[in-house]
Amino acid sequence: xxxxxxxxxxxxxxxxxxxxxxxxxxxxxxxxxxxxxxxxxxxxxxxxxxxxxxxxxxxxxxxxxxxxxxxxxxxxxxxxxxxxxxxxxxxxxxxxxxxxxxxxxxxxxxxxxxxxxxxxxxxxxxxxxxxxxxxxxxxxxxxxxxxxxxxxxxxxxxxxxxxxxxxxxxxxxxxxxxxxxxxxxxxxxxxxxxxxxxxxxxxxxxxxxxxxxxxxxxxxxxxxxxxxxxxxxxxxxxxxxxxxxxxxxxxxxxxxxxxxxxxxxxxxxxxxxxxxxxxxxxxxxxxxxxxxxxxxxxxxxxxxxxxxxxxxxxxxxxxxxxxxxxxxxxxxxxxxxxxxxxxxxxxxxxxxxxxxxxxxxxxxxxxxxxxxxxxxxxxxxxxxxxxxxxxxxxxxxxxxxxxxxxxxxxxxxxxxxxxxxxxxxxxxxx
Amino acid sequence: xxxxxxxxxxxxxxxxxxxxxxxxxxxxxxxxxxxxxxxxxxxxxxxxxxxxxxxxxxxxxxxxxxxxxxxxxxxxxxxxxxxxxxxxxxxxxxxxxxxxxxxxxxxxxxxxxxxxxxxxxxxxxxxxxxxxxxxxxxxxxxxxxxxxxxxxxxxxxxxxxxxxxxxxxxxxxxxxxxxxxxxxxxxxxxxxxxxxxxxxxxxxxxxxxxxxxxxxxxxxxxxxxxxxxxxxxxxxxxxxxxxxxxxxxxxxxxxxxxxxxxxxxxxxxxxxxxxxxxxxxxxxxxxxxxxxxxxxxxxxxxxxxxxxxxxxxxxxxxxxxxxxxxxxxxxxxxxxxxxxxxxxxxxxxxxxxxxxxxxxxxxxxxxxxxxxxxxxxxxxxxxxxxxxxxxxxxxxxxxxxxxxxxxxxxxxxxxxxxxxxxxxxxxxxxxxxxxxxxxxxxxxxxxxxxxxxxxxxx
Numbered sequence: 085x086x087x088x089x090x091x092x093x094x095x096x097x098x099x100x101x102x103x104x105x106x107x108x109x110x111x112x113x114x115x116x117x118x119x120x121x122x123x124x125x126x127x128x129x130x131x132x133x134x135x136x137x138x139x140x141x142x143x144x145x146x147x148x149x150x151x152x153x154x155x156x157x158x159x160x161x162x163x164x165x166x167x168x169x170x171x172x173x174x175x176x177x178x179x180x181x182x183x184x185x186x187x188x189x190x191x192x193x194x195x196x197x198x199x200x201x202x203x204x205x206x207x208x209x210x211x212x213x214x215x216x217x218x219x220x221x222x223x224x225x226x227x228x229x230x231x232x233x234x235x236x237x238x239x240x241x242x243x244x245x246x247x248x249x250x251x252x253x254x255x256x257x258x259x260x261x262x263x264x265x266x267x268x269x270x271x272x273x274x275x276x277x278x279x280x281x282x283x284x285x286x287x288x289x290x291x292x293x294x295x296x297x298x299x300x301x302x303x304x305x306x307x308x309x310x311x312x313x314x315x316x317x318x319x320x321x322x323x324x325x326x327x328x329x330x331x332x333x334x335x336x337x338x339x340x341x342x343x344x345x346x347x348x349x350x351x352x353x354x355x356x357x358x359x360x361x362x363x364x365x366x367x368x369x370x371x372x373x374x375x376x377x378x379x380x381x382x383x384x385x386x387x388x389x390x391x392x393x394x395x396x397x398x399x400x401x402x403x404x405x406x407x408x409x410x411x412x413x414x415x416x417x418x419x420x421x422x423x424x425x426x427x428x429x430x431x432x433x434x435x436x437x438x439x440x441x442x443x444x445x446x447x448x449x450x451x452x453x454x455x456x457x458x459x460x461x462x463x464x465x466x467x468x469x470x471x472x473x474x475x476x477x478x479x480x481x482x483x484x485x486x487x488x489x490x491x492x493x494x495x496x497x498x499x500x501x502x503x504x505x506x507x508x509x510x511x512x513x514x
Numbered sequence: 515x516x517x518x519x520x521x522x523x524x525x526x527x528x529x530x531x532x533x534x535x536x537x538x539x540x541x542x543x544x545x546x547x548x549x550x551x552x553x554x555x556x557x558x559x560x561x562x563x564x565x566x567x568x569x570x571x572x573x574x575x576x577x578x579x580x581x582x583x584x585x586x587x588x589x590x591x592x593x594x595x596x597x598x599x600x601x602x603x604x605x606x607x608x609x610x611x612x613x614x615x616x617x618x619x620x621x622x623x624x625x626x627x628x629x630x631x632x633x634x635x636x637x638x639x640x641x642x643x644x645x646x647x648x649x650x651x652x653x654x655x656x657x658x659x660x661x662x663x664x665x666x667x668x669x670x671x672x673x674x675x676x677x678x679x680x681x682x683x684x685x686x687x688x689x690x691x692x693x694x695x696x697x698x699x700x701x702x703x704x705x706x707x708x709x710x711x712x713x714x715x716x717x718x719x720x721x722x723x724x725x726x727x728x729x730x731x732x733x734x735x736x737x738x739x740x741x742x743x744x745x746x747x748x749x750x751x752x753x754x755x756x757x758x759x760x761x762x763x764x765x766x767x768x769x770x771x772x773x774x775x776x777x778x779x780x781x782x783x784x785x786x787x788x789x790x791x792x793x794x795x796x797x798x799x800x801x802x803x804x805x806x807x808x809x810x811x812x813x814x815x816x817x818x819x820x821x822x823x824x825x826x827x828x829x830x831x832x833x834x835x836x837x838x839x840x841x842x843x844x845x846x847x848x849x850x851x852x853x854x855x856x857x858x859x860x861x862x863x864x865x866x867x868x869x870x871x872x873x874x875x876x877x878x879x880x881x882x883x884x885x886x887x888x889x890x891x892x893x894x895x896x897x898x899x900x901x902x903x904x905x906x907x908x909x910x911x912x913x914x915x916x917x918x919x920x921x922x923x924x925x926x927x928x929x930x931x932x933x934x935x936x937x938x939x940x941x942x943x944x945x946x947x948x949x950x951x952x953x954x955x956x957x958x959x960x961x962x963x964x965x966x967x968x969x970x971x972x
Contacts, residue, residue, distance in 0.1 A: 109848075116767035119599050122592055125575035125848055127560065144556045146577045157555055164633050166549035197599055215768050251890075253770040256922065258891035297737050299972050327546050328651040329688045329695050405542075405556055441894030444885040446914050448688065449695040453969050454887075455894040455918040472892070475736060475918045475969030512736025514919075514967050 085151060086230045089132065092155050098134040098162075099232045100155075101172045103364065104148075105129060105404055111221035112196040117204055119197055129404040134158045135172065139165035142407045170387040170397075173366030175234035181352050181369060183359040187270040188222050188242040196220040199246070199275070206279055207250055210286040214259075217249040227364075235366040242268050243357050245497070248278055250286070257292065259470075261285045261458065262438070263307065266357035266497035277494060281307065284467075285437065288460045291469035295461060295513050301433040302476070302509040303462070306494035309417060309501035311439040311454070313347070315447045315480045320374050322389035322399075322410050329448050331481060335380050341484045343378040344420045349399065351413035357497055358413040365408050367398040384410035412498070419502040420489025427490060427505045429465035434511065439476060450481045456511070475512040483509065515665065516673070522586055523667040528567050528593075530606055531586070531669040534805060535561035535579065536847050538662030541629065545636045545655040547644060553633060558662075560847035561585075567593040569603025573850045607831035607838045609808050611671035616802055618677040619795070621707035624659040632657060635711065636685075639718055643687040646722035649729060651690045653722075656941060657683035657711065664805075672807040679705055680798060680953045682941035685718055689725035696728035696913060698898055699884065703939030705953070706796040710939070724899055731913040734902070736970035740877035741917060741963050742870050745936045747883045747897055748958025752788055752860050753944070754886035755893040755921045756781075757956075760790070760815050760823070761841070761853035761946075762830035764890065772834075774922075781821040782925035787861040788816040790825060792840060798939050799857030799955035803840070806851055810840030815858075816925075825853045845949035852947055860958035863931030870930045870962040872906040878968055879903055880915060885942065894918040916969040923965075930962030 086102060093100035106128040113120045131144035132154055141162030143154045200218040207216050221244070228238040247264040263281050267273055304312045324330040332340065351360050351369040362368050365387050374382050383395060386408050390397035400408035428435075434456070441454035456474040460467045483506050490503035515535070525531050537559040544552040562575040563586050572593030574585050624632075636655035643653035659681045666674045682703040689696050698721040702710040743751055758764070765771050782788075792801035792810030801810050806828050813823040824834065827842035830853060842851035871879065882898030900915035901908045936957055943951020 115763075118602050118767070119596075121571035121573065121600070122596060123573045123575075123850070124588075124592065125562070125573075127575070127577045127848070129577065142552065142554045144554070146558045146560060150557070154556075161553045161555065161629060164550045164553040164629065166551070193596075194599075213770065251768070253768060253774065253890075255774060256920075258889065260889045297972070327654075329690055331690075331693075331695060405540075405554070405558075407552055407554070440889060440892065441887045441896065441916065441918070444887065444894075444896045445916060446696065446896075448697065449914065451914055453896070453914065453916045455892050457889055457892065473918070473920055473967060475894070475916060475967050477733075477736060477914075477916070477969040477971070510736055510970070510972050512967055512969050514738045514965065 085148065086236070088151055089155070089230065090232055092152060093134055093232055096159060098136045098159065099172055100135065101133045102230045103131045103402065104228045106226045108224040109221065111219055112193055112200065114200045114204065114216070114218040116215045116217065119200060122193060131404060132158050133172070133407065134162060135168070136162055138167040138169065140168050141165060144405050168388055169391040172231040172233050173235040176366065176368055178237055178362045178368045179352060181359050181361045182354040183268040183356065184240045185242050185269045188244045189224060191270065203248055207282050210283055211252055214250045214252040214286070219247045221245050229366045231366060237362060237366065239361050241360065244270065246273065246278070248282070250282060259289050264497055267355050268357055268359055269355035272355040274495070285458060288467045289470040292472055293461050293469035295471050295474065295511065297512045299508050299510050301430065301505065301507050303427050303433055303435045304504045304506070305435060305437050306496060306499065306501040306503060308436045308438055309499055309504065311442045312452055312480070312504065314442055315450045315452060317412060318447045319450070320383055322383035322385040322393055322395065324448065325383050326389055326392050331450055332380055338380055339378050340380045340481065341375060341378045342487045344489050345375060345378050345484060345487065346373065346418040347375045348373050348416045349384065349412050350416055353414040356414035360413065363398050363400045364402040365397065365400040367400065370398050372398070384412060386410045415499050417499065417501045419491050419493045422488040422490055422505065424490045424492045424503055425465065427488060427503060428462055431464065433462045434471060435460045435462050435467070436476070450479045451477070452480060453477045473514045477510050477512065478506070519665060519667045520673055522583055523669050525669050528565050528590055528669060529569070530566040532564050532806070533561065533582070533667050534847060535665040536662050538660060539625070540658065540660040543632055543636055543657040545640045547640055547652045550633060553629060555629070562847045563589040564850055565589045565593050566606070568597050570596050570600045575848050604829055605832045606828040609828060609838055612807065612809065613673050614803065615675045616677060618679045619706055620679055622709050624681055624708040625661060627708055639685045639714060642715060642718050643685065643722045646719060647726045649689045649691060649726050650687050650722055652688045654686045666805070666807045668807060674803050674807050676803055681708065681710065682798065682953065683711070684941045685714065687722045687725045689729050691729050694729050696725050698725045701940035703798045703941050704796055705798050705800045727911055728913045731911040733914055734878065734912045734968050734970035736968060736972065738965050739968050740874050741966040742877070742879045743961050743963065744881040745934065745958050745960065746938055747880055747895065748860055748961045749937065749956030750883040750886045750895055752958060753855060753858050753954070753956040754888045754895060755924060756788060756815065757790065757855045757858045758888050759890055759921060760825050762824040762826045762834060763853050765824065766830045766833045775821065775824070777821055777823065779821045780819055782816050782819045783928045784819045785863050785931045786816050786819050786925060786928050788858070789814055789861060790855050790858045792856040794857045794937065794955065797857050797937060797955040798953035799855070801856050804842045804851065805844045806842040808838045808840040808842065810856060813839050825855065827851060827853050843952060845952045849949050854946065854952055855944065855954050857937065857955040859937060859956060860931065860961060862933050862935030862959045865930040865932040865962065867932045867934060867960040870932065870960065871903060871908060874903045875905055877903040878912070878915065879908055880917060888921070891921055892918065893921055918967045918969065924963060927964045928961060929964045932960035935959040
């Protein structure tokens with residue numbers, strides 16, 4: 085297919101890039117405490133980009149037939165293209181990254197079923213009426229990228245994800261707990277952390293407490309960090325900087341957040357579910373410090389954004405049917421120097437474990453607004469009970485200027501994150 | 515293809531077997547301000563086999579359709595090998611086998627409009643928004659269309675071929691003054707005509723004006739308020755707050771929830787009527803047969819405040835001993851169908867919007883929505899345009915208003931349902947169990963709720 089592609093593109097007087105993706109999926113599913121069955125699937129497809137002058141066309145198809153048709157379709161839409169100032173990747177050395185594990189491929193279904201039963205029994209030991217769902221999915225992905233400029237490389241990847249959900253209902257009081265863990269190496273799973281989360285959430289939710297509207301110190305647990313940092317990731321996306329609406333536009337090298345805040349994108353992380361040796365445009369993977377000690381150092385960029393902002397590319401990601409766009413890989417928020425126990429014992433605070441509705445809010449405006457789906461009132465180091473019917477509203481660019489960061493951190497799936505203490509957050513209650 | 519599928523699904527060695535094959539074409543255009551960011555067209559094809567053997571499900575999907583015979587055998591083997599691990603057997607509610615071939619009813623076919631004309635129109639829209647005011651820093655136009663043919667056959671003798679057209683998208687102006695960024699949206703969607711993409715100029719101007727005005731608006735003071743929600747937000751509200759709770763996979767194996775969601779329970783105020791239907795032609799939620807080949811049927815979820823129905827797959831209907839409703843849907847061939855909504859709406863009432871406003875001393879009028887989310891009991895949604903109501907009059911524009919509450923309390927706190935029901939399709943879709951975006955529609959009249967928690971400043 086590669087040779088045919090190179091020949092077709094060269095004949096048309098263009099340069100080109102061929103992306104081929106094959107994936108196999110397998111999952112074991114439990115719902116409402118019961119083993120329900122197994123799913124399996126395989127898909128394949130390819131996408132092409134062609135470039136003539138400074139214009140680019142894109143097209144794709146499932147399966148592996150119709151190469152000529154897809155190339156022609158890409159050539160056809162090239163006329164609509166905006167101007168691009170980059171060339172497809174040339175021949176480059178790519179780093180070695182551990183993101184494939186035979187142990188994940190070879191793991192038996194029986195083992196996953198046993199784990200499902202074990203986790204369900206564990207949760208039931210704290211709440212026998214909780215309805216538990218569990219799934220273990222494994223994905224095997226093979227990606228290859230070939231360009232007329234000489235890049236030609238393939239990588240294999242495994243991703244295993246364990247998801248665990250608990251749902252407890254009583255009149256006027258629902259409790260839903262959800263957690264998942266993804267890794268690309270089988271030895272890196274940490275089932276104890278999943279268990280611990282369920283145990284503490286169930287025990288802390290035995291009592292509901294109400295709070296009054298007002299400003300509170302809030303401790304975001306590592307499980308809530310993805311919601312807290314969502315507006316930051318929108319602003320760090322180079323595509324939004326180019327589009328002009330990122331609030332971090334024009335702020336490179338400026339101090340924008342608290343001096344103890346550092347966030348790193350690292351596709352080289354051994355065993356990370358989001359690790360890769362080269363990105364979806366053939367740029368060798370590299371660690372990127374986005375914000376270091378509060379200072380803005382970089383944006384997420386693909387080749388297009390990199391050429392416009394004069395920064396390094398390497399963050400391109402794509403699915404079969406979408407052209408490569410800047411996105412995050414594994415994200416690491418550096419731990420700080422405050423012990424968690426100190427954070428918890430500073431009087432009265434709200435511990436936030438999960439938020440609901442944040443992704444629909446005004447993210448480009450920097451807002452984290454939503455419902456505190458799982459949150460607890462903490463007083464002098466003790467969890468008093470669960471707070472419900474509480475809305476949170478904060479602007480990350482204001483509130484993350486003054487924070488404490490814990491020594492402890494947890495590797496969830498995409499994030500390795502500590503606890504973050506924000507001293508003054510507006511909560512609205514009924 | 516038809517004969518092959520029919521023949522292969524005729525199996526006696528299983529409890530049940532179905533094959534679903536989809537193929538189609540889609541195109542997608544994204545304009546970022548003055549630049550064409552994406553123009554693409556593509557073909558997709560894929561299929562799946564779902565089988566029930568000795569009460570155990572097996573599910574296999576694939577893109578290589580030549581492998582269909584071996585995939586059927588494989589799915590059966592899969593399910594059979596799991597037999598000893600499953601302790602509760604399941605079954606399916608009876609449905610009379612059907613034979614049907616449904617062609618899409620298309621008014622203005624998007625595939626007969628050239629890519630070049632679509633790009634031109636969308637670029638005109640983004641440029642219109644940008645030219646409105648300097649503070650409009652960007653405008654995104656997103657457009658997607660998809661035409662697919664679904665072939666469904668099962669071991670009971672059902673064979674259905676169904677064509678489905680789906681069009682969706684939006685124009686999104688963003689305003690910024692360097693410190694604050696605000697956005698508004700002009701959405702569109704249809705299952706029958708490209709006309710919904712046309713003639714949006716006036717609305718784009720209005721929404722650009724609103725985006726700029728929001729930069730100067732205040733955030734609300736957080737707390738509990740009487741709230742009036744408009745038709746669009748009312749639709750999102752009922753979809754999120756009650757629609758998801760009515761999906762029977764949530765209920766059927768949960769004895770406690772079964773009691774809470776029992777038919778006949780008083781669930782909302784007397785004036786509340788909620789329906790889910792596949793029947794509204796032209797809407798994105800229009801559907802004749804679901805992904806289990808069941809003819810869709812309108813379901814009264816709430817009638818005069820009383821819980822009156824659930825949304826079923828054949829399995830949940832069997833387990834709850836209720837009639838199948840045709841709500842089994844899968845976003846594509848990679849997934850097995852689960853209970854999902856179609857077009858969900860609050861029926862119009864007798865109230866007048868003006869009277870609701872007059873009734874409120876201090877409250878909030880919330881219009882439009884960027885979506886919502888629920889966990890069954892708690893819901894949250896974000897409005898696009900909100901105003902403070904003071905002493906019976908709409909006064910100040912507010913920015914970044916999010917509303918939240920407890921589903922069960924809020925349904926009982928509905929004190930007014932107006933007579934101005936509409937459904938406006940949007941370009942997004944519904945997400946559940948990793949299956950997103952599924953085309954659905956929702957609508958409502960103006961709805962007056964006595965107490966809703968509003969997020970904001972102190």
